[in-house]
Amino acid sequence: MSLLRIKKPTTRKGKKILLAREPQLHEKVKNTLFIEGRKSSGDIKQALKDLYHIKKPLCKVLSRSNDITPFEDTSSLQYLAEKNDCTLFMFGSTSKKRPNNLILGRMFEHELLDMVELGIKEYKGLQDFKNDKIGTCVKPCLVFNGPKWGQTEEYRRLKSLFIDAFHRDTVQAIRLQGIEHVLSFTATDDNQIMLRSYKILLKKSGHKTPRIELTEIGPSIDFSIRRTKIASDDLYKLSRKQPKQLKVSKKKNITRDELGNTHGRVHVGKQNVTKVQTRKVVDGKQLVYTKPKFVVQVFSVRLRLRATRLGNGKRICESSTRKYDIPHTNSIFRVPTKSCVDTLQPSTLGKLSQEASSDLIRATSERGHSELINLQH
Template sequence: MLKVRTPKNARAKRELEKRAPKLVETGKKTLILQGTKTSNTLNAVMTELYLLKKGSAIRYTRKNENIRPFESGGETSLEFFSLKTDCSIFIYGSTSKKRPDNLVIGRTYDHHIYDLVEVGVENFKPISSFTYDKKLGPQVGSKPFICFIGEGFENVEELKHLKEVLVDLLRGEVIENLNLSGVDRAYVCTAISSDKVFFTHCALRLKKSGTVVPRMELVEIGPSMDLVIRRHRLPNEGLRKEAMKTSKDHPKKKVKNVGQDVIQGKIGKIYVPDQKLGEMALPNKSKGVKRERREAKTKNNANEPVSKKQKEKILHNSQN
């Protein structure tokens, strides 16, 4: 196990905070590793899964002897690699006489095993066995559609668990806005029986439909395989509750004089102050104001004292 050390500087502290569990998760990385014995089919499956997850996956090609995910104490190495690479999803491949071409897909919480699904690979077809226009090949980093066909994904416990794990494995980073041109592929999972799923990878071809929305066609580009469920292990209830915690929305600040009604919707109260018309300033262009000014001017002139020269001028005008 890795020795627990306290950070000695701010940079190391920030790095540890990035790896710590978060209420709002960032994109999950996938760790792909193998056991002591694998087959050519299993190696091809892991290689092509790594190519599909390119950019958000880490592949280890060395053999690991001590990894036994379903046994007590056998998950120590897995947790070590999860902590070392900061990966929260892993794919472990091994083959044996009892379980040939075996894949274990699991998730971790706080770098401890959360849940596990073990599947067997049958009828595998690599990408090289499909012929299609290479221009339809999906771009690195594009977002996929994930389709689950069949009632078993809602009724059968094993298939419901496999669906949850596959969604986490294939969806990539969660985003808010999406451009239609960036969705160029689809993963199709079909429930054949209660323990068998047909998995295939298709490209999306956009064609004219006579409307603004184009018509889509699926072109199988591989890989494809049958996944037979062998074993699975669900998380315990306490761990599930801890891992499913979400950030609570901040309570909205109460707005004064605003209410809600079932029929009318949002209702508000508006308070209008009393209008003091007597104190309102009238515009300067008003005729009434001009008249009042003229009257006030003449009144002021009448009340002003008359000088000696003005009196002589007034007297002279009256004699003439």
């Protein structure tokens, strides 16, 4: 439990501070707290300074020595982390039993989540490399070499801890000239971890893609893993849980790959090629007809001009009914396209009378109908 007492805010500023400490949908960048133990050697002090130079300004340094033993009692460490609003910490100390000791850890809900104790075997600081250094606020590229990073749970947690420790603010895009710093972590078979820091130099290559050179700028540290204290699987899963508001709703037929590219899937139904209407060319004076859309029905000696839409039978219009003398009522007549209706003589419609043919032509022209018309009984 935290040693800080929870008080009800009495001022607006105090309420604002407490609301800022509550869990947010978009958390701010994690700060790192640098702490020196009761005793610390020169290598430990210089290592903390060099790591502070890489992390700044996302860090805080406690100038005084602190008599803290994190693996025996974590209450003081949790108190300092919560008071300084830091979720990561680096604790350096030295003793006869554990010389040059560096403890790296992180918090969740102001309580200890993971903690790893590393021993420094060999160390070269920034001042040992006489070359140009990088500036502040440069996002480093993290490279993890060796198959051991994914073999055991301790190495997987340590890899995640290194990523949290050297991670900066999240950006959507980055330019090529902005990649200047590389941190390489190599895990060997004898349980050693070698940290190397390089500066990226872009040289001319005669092509569009530049030639890359790496220059070691320090610090160079060889670690050995001593003690670990990792969280349980349930607590670790709870710490990685994301709120529902940030989860992207799954959409059908849309997927994303590892690089963030969006891929869509389109389902095309079965196409009936036989019903596809293609363009028909008129050859000379020959009349070409298409499928009928309107039907003219003949009832005994009455000719009713009724225009209906095929399929659903919806009536569009209906002309006036007249009496005509039709010799054969069960006949089918073809009416040419609209372009030929005006010049068509009534006698060409077959056995209809002069008056019936004129009405049929006039009804066809008024409705703008240029398709095949059937006369059915």
